[in-house]
Amino acid sequence: MTLLPILILAAGTYAFRLAGPLLSQRLQVSARVQGLLSLSAIALLTALVATAALTANGGFAGWARPAGVLAGAVLAWRKWPFVVVVVSAAAVTGLLRMSGVG
Amino acid sequence: MRAMGPVDRSLVRDVAAIAAASGVIGASFGAIAVASGLSVWLASAMSVLVFAGGSQFMAVGVVAGGGSPVAAVIAGLLLNARHLPFGLTLTDVLGERWPMRLLGTHLMVDESVAFALAQPTPERRKAAYWWCGGALFIAWNVGVVLGALAGSTLGNPEALGLDAAFPAGLLALLLPSFFAPSSGAGEGVEGETARAHEARAAAVRARWVAGGAVLIALATTPFLPAGVPVLLALLAVGLVLR
Numbered sequence: 454m455t456l457l458p459i460l461i462l463a464a465g466t467y468a469f470r471l472a473g474p475l476l477s478q479r480l481q482v483s484a485r486v487q488g489l490l491s492l493s494a495i496a497l498l499t500a501l502v503a504t505a506a507l508t509a510n511g512g513f514a515g516w517a518r519p520a521g522v523l524a525g526a527v528l529a530w531r532k533w534p535f536v537v538v539v540v541s542a543a544a545v546t547g548l549l550r551m552s553g554v555g
Numbered sequence: 556m557r558a559m560g561p562v563d564r565s566l567v568r569d570v571a572a573i574a575a576a577s578g579v580i581g582a583s584f585g586a587i588a589v590a591s592g593l594s595v596w597l598a599s600a601m602s603v604l605v606f607a608g609g610s611q612f613m614a615v616g617v618v619a620g621g622g623s624p625v626a627a628v629i630a631g632l633l634l635n636a637r638h639l640p641f642g643l644t645l646t647d648v649l650g651e652r653w654p655m656r657l658l659g660t661h662l663m664v665d666e667s668v669a670f671a672l673a674q675p676t677p678e679r680r681k682a683a684y685w686w687c688g689g690a691l692f693i694a695w696n697v698g699v700v701l702g703a704l705a706g707s708t709l710g711n712p713e714a715l716g717l718d719a720a721f722p723a724g725l726l727a728l729l730l731p732s733f734f735a736p737s738s739g740a741g742e743g744v745e746g747e748t749a750r751a752h753e754a755r756a757a758a759v760r761a762r763w764v765a766g767g768a769v770l771i772a773l774a775t776t777p778f779l780p781a782g783v784p785v786l787l788a789l790l791a792v793g794l795v796l797r
Contacts, residue, residue: 454593454615456600458624462614463604465628466635470663473642474649474656482646488757490644491672492764492792495732497637498669498725499765500772500788506722508776518719525723529730535569539576542723547716 515555521546566679570687573666574694576720577608581698584611586706588699591619595703602699606661606692610634613781634782640789641668647677648684662688666721669728732761760795767791 482490506522508514525542529535581602588598593615605611610631617627641663648671649659667688674680735755768788775784 454597454618454624454627456597458614458628459597459601459604462610462628462631463601465632466605466607466610466638467661469632469635469638470642470660471657472639473644474646474660477643477646487644489792489796490640492760492795493640493789494644494668494672495729495761496764496768496788496791497640497785498665498672498729500768500785501637501665502722502726502729503769504772504776504784505725506719507773511777511781514718517716518722521716521719522723522726525719526726526730529723529727534565535724535727536572538727539572539720539724543576543716543720545716546719547714550714550716 517546517549517554520549520554566683566686570670570683570690573670573687573721573724574690576717576724577666577691578694578698579715580608580717580721581695582702582705584608584615585699585702585704587612588615589703589706591615593703595700598703599696599700602696605631606695607631607635607638607664608695609781630780630782633780636782637785638663644668645671645684648681650681659685659688662692664688664691665725666691666728669725673728673731729765732758733765734758763794764791767794 502522506514506519509518521542521544524545525538528541529538533541584602585595585598588601588611589595593601601611601614613634614627614631617630618624622630642660645663645668649656662685667684670687671680671684674683735751735758768791771791772784772788775787779787
């Protein structure tokens with residue numbers, strides 16, 4: 454890969470990022486629309502969590518990763534500190550892989 | 556820096572955890588990018604300028620797999636299109652001044668957005684966004700340079716289970732929006748009960764949207780290019796429209 458495709462990807466990504474702040478400058482956003490926008494972000498991030506936890510290259514990611522994410526989810530639900538959630542999720546997945554679970 | 560707003564230790568600690576994971580994944584990106592033919596400086600330039608890990612792995616992977624640079628750019632942009640709706644929700648955290656706004660725009664990544672959304676007040680939203688975005692930018696880029704220099708001697712992050720760290724972290728940040736804060740029983744104040752009622756209704760809406768988003772994304776992932784299922788999940792917002 455050369456510099457040109459990297460520059461195009463960078464410019465396009467920045468344009469996506471900047472479009473939101475630019476558009477919301479122009480539009481008067483009502484409280485109701487603001488609420489729907491927050492729900493949009495929740496929808497995107499939840500979909501990202503689901504695909505990142507369960508899929509890889511369009512197929513099932515194997516058991517180790519979802520198991521780690523589930524362990525983290527239980528700890529987060531039990532209100533354990535964020536650090537513990539993140540480290541435990543990685544540790545469970547890593548240990549499962551070490552013991553041969555895909 | 557006054558612009559950063561109020562900061563407490565727990566926020567810094569939480570941000571440090573996700574930044575550390577990001578640094579290690581950055582190192583693996585650096586190693587993989589160099590292994591697939593990028594120079595150290597091109598891998599670093601990409602990480603500073605694009606600053607979106609998923610699309611960087613995707614673009615390098617497409618080219619390494621024999622795809623054209625055009626295909627790599629299109630795949631990367633599809634993956635990054637979700638930043639547009641993110642930006643619409645984040646107007647309050649970017650501030651009024653244009654230089655800061657243009658800078659803050661570049662720090663828009665999944666983690667900084669999720670951290671900001673998880674905060675209860677506008678001041679804390681702002682602080683969380685800037686601290687998380689800034690820490691990830693530094694950790695990611697330092698990680699990439701070190702990984703690129705270390706090259707193939709670096710192990711893959713999957714062995715450490717780091718691929719589970721990010722979805723788990725994002726989920727932990729999202730969980731509070733699915734549950735209304737339990738109000739102190741028998742407060743009896745009229746305004747308080749109305750607010751508690753609204754908080755419960757908001758949590759119910761968030762659960763419906765999240766459930767729909769998961770179904771849409773998982774059902775379409777086998778058939779659509781990466782990035783599109785996540786965008787389609789926006790349709791789940793329709794579940795609460797009436």
